[in-house]
Amino acid sequence: MNVLKKEHIAKQTTCARCGICCEKGGPAFHGCDRPILESGRIVLADLYTLRKGEPVFDNVANRPDTAPTDILKIRSANGMSACLFYQRADRSCGVYADRPLECRVLECWNPDGMAAIYQEDRLARKDLISGLSDLWEMVLAHEEVCAYARLSQSVKEKNWEAVAYCIRYDFQVRRLMVEKGNMDDRLFDFLFGMPLTVTLQRYGLSPQQIRNMVEG
Structure with a gap:
C-alpha cells in the first residue's frame, strides 16, 4: 500500500465502495450467520470449506497460517479472487441485505472490529449437516x-x-x-x-x- 493510499484510509470514516475488500474474496461465516443459510438466500453450493489444518493466509494477521478449525467462506466467481456476489459493474453486493457478519463489521480504515470477531464462533460443516x-x-x-x-x-x-x-x-x-x-x-x-x-x-x-x- 502506498503512502497516498494510507493517507486516504487514515482520513476515511465511511465505505467508499472501492470494491477492494470484495475483490480479495468472500467472507467467512460465524454462528450468527446461520439464518442467512437457512433462509436459502445463500446456499451451501455458494460456499467452500477451508478444513482444519489447511494452509491458509490469515488476512488479519497478514501472514501464512493453518486453519485452526473449519472455516466456511463464500466461493469466488468464475475462478477469480472476487466474492461470488460482488457485482463489479457498479461495485455493489448481490446479497447486501443478507451479508454475513464479517462484511457488516469490516471497515478498511479501522481493522479493530474485524480483528475482534475474526476467530470467534466460526460456523463449521458439522453445524449445518x-x-x-x-x-x-x-x-x-x-x-x-x-x-x-x-x-x-x-x-x-x-x-x-x-x-x-x-x-x-x-x-x-x-x-x-x-x-x-x-x-x-x-x-x-x-x-x-x-x-x-x-x-x-x-x-x-x-x-x-x-x-x-x-x-x-
Whole structure:
C-alpha cells in the first residue's frame, strides 16, 4: 500500500465502495450467520470449506497460517479472487441485505472490529449437516483419510505413496458422489474442501507432480 493510499484510509470514516475488500474474496461465516443459510438466500453450493489444518493466509494477521478449525467462506466467481456476489459493474453486493457478519463489521480504515470477531464462533460443516447422518458420515470418512495434519506430515517426510493415496481417495469420493449419489458437484468444495490436487500446491508440489500421483 502506498503512502497516498494510507493517507486516504487514515482520513476515511465511511465505505467508499472501492470494491477492494470484495475483490480479495468472500467472507467467512460465524454462528450468527446461520439464518442467512437457512433462509436459502445463500446456499451451501455458494460456499467452500477451508478444513482444519489447511494452509491458509490469515488476512488479519497478514501472514501464512493453518486453519485452526473449519472455516466456511463464500466461493469466488468464475475462478477469480472476487466474492461470488460482488457485482463489479457498479461495485455493489448481490446479497447486501443478507451479508454475513464479517462484511457488516469490516471497515478498511479501522481493522479493530474485524480483528475482534475474526476467530470467534466460526460456523463449521458439522453445524449445518451433522443431522444428515449418511452425508455427515461421508464427510467424516473423508476427513479421517485426508486430514491436513496427516497430509502435512506425509509431505514433510516425503512419503509420496501416502500423499498419492489421499489425492486418489479425494478424487474418487467426488466422482462416486456424482455417479452413485447423483449429487450436485457444486457442493463438493463445501463438503470436502477444495480438491487436494489444488491445495497440495501450497506445500510446494508442482501440478505435474500431483498429476503423476493421481495417475499412479
